[in-house]
Amino acid sequence: MPTLYSNAASNIRKTWALMAFFLVLVIGLGWLFSRVYNSPGILVFATIFSFAASFFSYWYSDKLVLAMTGAKPAKHEDYPTLYHVVENLSITAGLPMPKVYIVEEAQPNAFATGRDPKHAVVAVTRGLLNKLDKTELEGVIAHEMSHVKNRDILLGTVIVVLAGIIINMSDIFWRMGRRRRNNNSSGGDVFAIVGIISMIIAPIMATLIRLAISRKREYLADASGALLTRYPEGLARALEKIASDRTPMYRAKSATAHLYIVNPFRGENKIAELFMTHPPVEKRIEALMGMKI
Numbered sequence: 001m002p003t004l005y006s007n008a009a010s011n012i013r014k015t016w017a018l019m020a021f022f023l024v025l026v027i028g029l030g031w032l033f034s035r036v037y038n039s040p041g042i043l044v045f046a047t048i049f050s051f052a053a054s055f056f057s058y059w060y061s062d063k064l065v066l067a068m069t070g071a072k073p074a075k076h077e078d079y080p081t082l083y084h085v086v087e088n089l090s091i092t093a094g095l096p097m098p099k100v101y102i103v104e105e106a107q108p109n110a111f112a113t114g115r116d117p118k119h120a121v122v123a124v125t126r127g128l129l130n131k132l133d134k135t136e137l138e139g140v141i142a143h144e145m146s147h148v149k150n151r152d153i154l155l156g157t158v159i160v161v162l163a164g165i166i167i168n169m170s171d172i173f174w175r176m177g178r179r180r181r182n183n184n185s186s187g188g189d190v191f192a193i194v195g196i197i198s199m200i201i202a203p204i205m206a207t208l209i210r211l212a213i214s215r216k217r218e219y220l221a222d223a224s225g226a227l228l229t230r231y232p233e234g235l236a237r238a239l240e241k242i243a244s245d246r247t248p249m250y251r252a253k254s255a256t257a258h259l260y261i262v263n264p265f266r267g268e269n270k271i272a273e274l275f276m277t278h279p280p281v282e283k284r285i286e287a288l289m290g291m292k293i
Contacts, residue, residue, distance in 0.1 A: 014155050019054045022162045026050035057161035062113045062121060062153075065160055065259065069111070070251045071101040071123045082129065085141050086122055092228050093145050098122045107247040108132060111259040112144040113157045120148045127247060132238055139235030140242075142225035143261055150224070152217050160255050222284055223291065232288040239288075243281040 030046020033039075065071075076083045083100060090097045098112070098120035108128040114120035122144050124137075132140065147153055222239075226232035242262045252264035263278045 018155070018158060018162060019057070022165075023050045023054060026053070053161070053165055057158045058115060061157045061161045062115060062119070065111075065113045065157055065256055066101060066121065066123070068160075068251070068253055068256055069103055069123065070105075071103045071121075074100045074102040079129070081134065082124065082137070085134070085138050086145075089138065089142050089145050089228055093142075093149055095145060095149055096120070098145075098148060100124075102126060102129075103251075105249050105251065106130075107249040107264060108242045108245050109249065109260045109262060109264055110140050110144055111256075111261065112147045112153050113259060114148070114153050115157065116151070116154060117148050120153060122148070125249075127245070128242075131241060131245065135231065135234040136238035136241065138229050139225060139231070139238045140261055142228040143221050143235060144225075145228065146221040146224035147217070150217070150220065152221065156259050159258070218278055218284065219287060222288055226288055226291055226293065230293055232291045232293060236285045236288040239281050239285055 027043070027047050027050055030043045030050075034041070034043040034046075074082065079100070079102070086100055087097055095117050098114070098117075099122070101121055101123035103109075103123055103125045105125040106127040107125060108131045110122070110124040110128055112120060112122050122141065124140070128137070128140065147156075222235060225235055229235070239262065249264040254265070257263050257265060258278075262281060
């Protein structure tokens with residue numbers, strides 16, 4: 001049975017495996033096109049780019065996530081209750097105090113990001129503060145603190161960058177192939193074929209990479225969060241409120257959806273649920289209510 005500590009080690013291994021896969025993919029494509037054009041410079045560029053992108057995804061992806069979500073630092077004097085909840089749960093979990101951010105969105109939701117517990121960020125939306133009581137807020141923050149402790153934040157944050165690069169690469173190949181075919185340039189057909197294939201495969205690959213985080217991480221974070229507060233009902237009520245709120249999140253993006261405690265895009269049918277990065281909220285609530293603490 002997975003524990004908080006075994007899951008943390010697993011997530012670190014998954015992060016390095018993901019980076020290795022990305023390096024192999026980009027360098028492999030660079031080798032392919034260097035052979036097509038008999039230009040070793042393409043392979044050199046692909047190699048440098050892949051290592052630079054991996055470096056950026058590890059050290060700076062959390063800043064990209066905060067920019068994409070529109071999160072802003074929350075001042076202690078403006079949000080004393082939120083700060084006290086985060087501080088108390090940090091002490092209980094044995095973690096450093098993370099930075100606290102606010103997202104100006106009416107939809108209740110929250111996420112954590114960062115590369116490790118010493119560089120963690122917990123962000124909540126304005127809607128979460130307005131629509132949840134203190135016990136429910138504690139449940140949500142405890143869930144996010146559990147993501148911090150088991151290193152889900154490292155894996156989830158790196159995926160935002162790498163999956164996005166894979167999708168953008170497919171678009172580049174398509175445009176290069178179309179331009180070369182229009183100019184009757186050599187290799188245009190090759191680029192076009194690779195572009196078409198990558199346009200089909202890349203979005204699927206990016207989705208699978210996000211799903212590779214495993215929905216089990218949400219169940220584990222729910223259980224770990226409930227153990228921190230010793231009150232599973234608080235998180236269960238919070239999840240019910242968040243999931244039932246139909247307020248749209250205007251700055252939500254598919255690239256960052258997996259970071260939130262509840263997917264900001266509400267699934268309307270069973271097929272959509274297959275591609276959701278979160279398990280059904282009903283099952284999460286059922287698991288929480290069945291806990292014996």
